[in-house]
Amino acid sequence: MPQRRLRKAAPLAVAAVLALLAPGVPAAARAAPPAPATATAARTDPGIPPLTDDRGRALTVRGWNLADKEHRGDQALADITERSLRDMAGRGFDLARLAVFWDDLEPRPGQYSERYLRKVERVLDWAHKYHVRVVLDAHQDVYGPAFGSHRGIPAWATRTDGLPYRPHPDDWFAEYFEPAVQAAFEHLYQDADLRRAQARMWQVLAGRFADHPAVFGYDLINEPMGRMLPGESIPDAARRIEATRITPMYNRLAEAVRRVDRRHRLFVEPTPAAGEGVPTGLGRIHDPKVVYAPHFYNAAMEAGRDYDPAAGWLRAYEAAVVHYPRAMRIPVVIGEWGPLDSSLPHMGRFYEDALASMSRYASGWASWQWCYGGGYCAVDAGGRYRPNKARTAEPYASAVAGAARDASYDPATGVYRLRYAPTRGGTTEVTLPPTPHGWHITTEGPARADTTVVRAGERGSVRVVGVPGRGDARVTARPGPGPGPELGSGPG
Numbered sequence: 001m002p003q004r005r006l007r008k009a010a011p012l013a014v015a016a017v018l019a020l021l022a023p024g025v026p027a028a029a030r031a032a033p034p035a036p037a038t039a040t041a042a043r044t045d046p047g048i049p050p051l052t053d054d055r056g057r058a059l060t061v062r063g064w065n066l067a068d069k070e071h072r073g074d075q076a077l078a079d080i081t082e083r084s085l086r087d088m089a090g091r092g093f094d095l096a097r098l099a100v101f102w103d104d105l106e107p108r109p110g111q112y113s114e115r116y117l118r119k120v121e122r123v124l125d126w127a128h129k130y131h132v133r134v135v136l137d138a139h140q141d142v143y144g145p146a147f148g149s150h151r152g153i154p155a156w157a158t159r160t161d162g163l164p165y166r167p168h169p170d171d172w173f174a175e176y177f178e179p180a181v182q183a184a185f186e187h188l189y190q191d192a193d194l195r196r197a198q199a200r201m202w203q204v205l206a207g208r209f210a211d212h213p214a215v216f217g218y219d220l221i222n223e224p225m226g227r228m229l230p231g232e233s234i235p236d237a238a239r240r241i242e243a244t245r246i247t248p249m250y251n252r253l254a255e256a257v258r259r260v261d262r263r264h265r266l267f268v269e270p271t272p273a274a275g276e277g278v279p280t281g282l283g284r285i286h287d288p289k290v291v292y293a294p295h296f297y298n299a300a301m302e303a304g305r306d307y308d309p310a311a312g313w314l315r316a317y318e319a320a321v322v323h324y325p326r327a328m329r330i331p332v333v334i335g336e337w338g339p340l341d342s343s344l345p346h347m348g349r350f351y352e353d354a355l356a357s358m359s360r361y362a363s364g365w366a367s368w369q370w371c372y373g374g375g376y377c378a379v380d381a382g383g384r385y386r387p388n389k390a391r392t393a394e395p396y397a398s399a400v401a402g403a404a405r406d407a408s409y410d411p412a413t414g415v416y417r418l419r420y421a422p423t424r425g426g427t428t429e430v431t432l433p434p435t436p437h438g439w440h441i442t443t444e445g446p447a448r449a450d451t452t453v454v455r456a457g458e459r460g461s462v463r464v465v466g467v468p469g470r471g472d473a474r475v476t477a478r479p480g481p482g483p484g485p486e487l488g489s490g491p492g
Helices: 016-026 028-032 082-090 114-129 171-178 178-190 192-209 233-259 272-276 311-319 322-330 347-361
Strands: 061-066 096-102 133-138 217-221 266-267 289-290 364-367 396-400 402-410 417-424 427-432 439-444 447-449 459-466 473-479
Touching: 028 364, 061 082, 061 133, 082 266, 082 427, 096 114, 096 364, 114 133, 133 192, 133 266, 171 178, 178 192, 178 233, 192 217, 192 233, 217 402, 266 402, 272 364, 289 322, 311 322, 311 347, 322 459, 396 402, 402 459, 417 427, 427 439, 427 473, 439 447, 447 473
Parallel strands: 061 096, 061 364, 096 133, 133 217, 217 266, 266 289
Antiparallel strands: 396 427, 402 417, 417 473, 427 459, 439 473, 447 459
């Protein structure tokens, strides 16, 4: 499989990026590694509201990105098949972040491809069939096809002022810092006709799929970047671009989408600098259904290095990422995460630490990416999890009707526990990934589950209904076909 398909991004001269950003990492974050995670708990940050559904239930969403960057035109989205959605759902995931490309949607100004829209709709139909929510992601890499084989913003919407561009085949993220690419972003943000074209594109996309039952929301642009000023550091540039260019863009696009769809959520991202523990400079997006969707990557691991628990990166990231959603009182869903090489010696520890960290502040995540092969792919060509990626398949409460008190999953024992104050008659849903042992479910207090057993090898979707009574409800899922000792069924 070609390397470009396998790699999500390469670091910008990794050593240089780390040197530039490391001074911003608090000393406390670098002082000691976090303790090994023995369990993943529920969200514990009281300053960040949960993601909720139309019934007011607190949601947890977990899944994968779907992206086909190789095929376009008649072959667009060829790598995303019904099998992709069936396999994702069958492993216990309920969220797909689907990369869509403006250059495929509008190959010529004002001419929107009905064929491409039908291809997107086909993927949404599969997602609905397998009960997977979809975030439509307006994806771009290095702006778009005007710069080599990249995808995203059409060549006709690319203005470079005649500035130079040099490809970096071994480090393509570095191409964002080429003068021509930076000029293209500046024109997108500043030129009135390009602003209108981007808004129309979103109106076409959201207008077409506003009523599709699989649609969960719209990610307005993937990993936005911009133009650095002479002498400006990467963190300073990121915050300035986010405040003065990206925030106004998001408000323009939010207004455009709301003309055709007032129901679905709008996912907004900072620049990729957030991945190195740089607090975002994004301002307020004036919409009641905004979700903060930063990405969760580390430059060293993007270069193929092993996780270093003592480096303090994960702790610094978590400390920085929570400021914006706390201030804006909006939920968090991590839009992308996952290492290039999950087989390295410390990657088991990385997955434990990362899952525990995200669970403290995020309502969910979409890992990069669901595909069949090597590199970032979740599974190999035969559909078997690649090293350590089975750790992402944990039990979780996908919807809680009531006030969640706590929830935890212990990978060492395979036992999941949920405690909450139920709403009478409200339905709480617990998702259980398939295991060789199956699951035994018990409830205590004012709630009753619709099943007590999930058979071996099957995904479980357990519904728990609040009934008259006092106190908290407790739901416990243990591996095994019935009551008994807590059998070990942690990730393989």
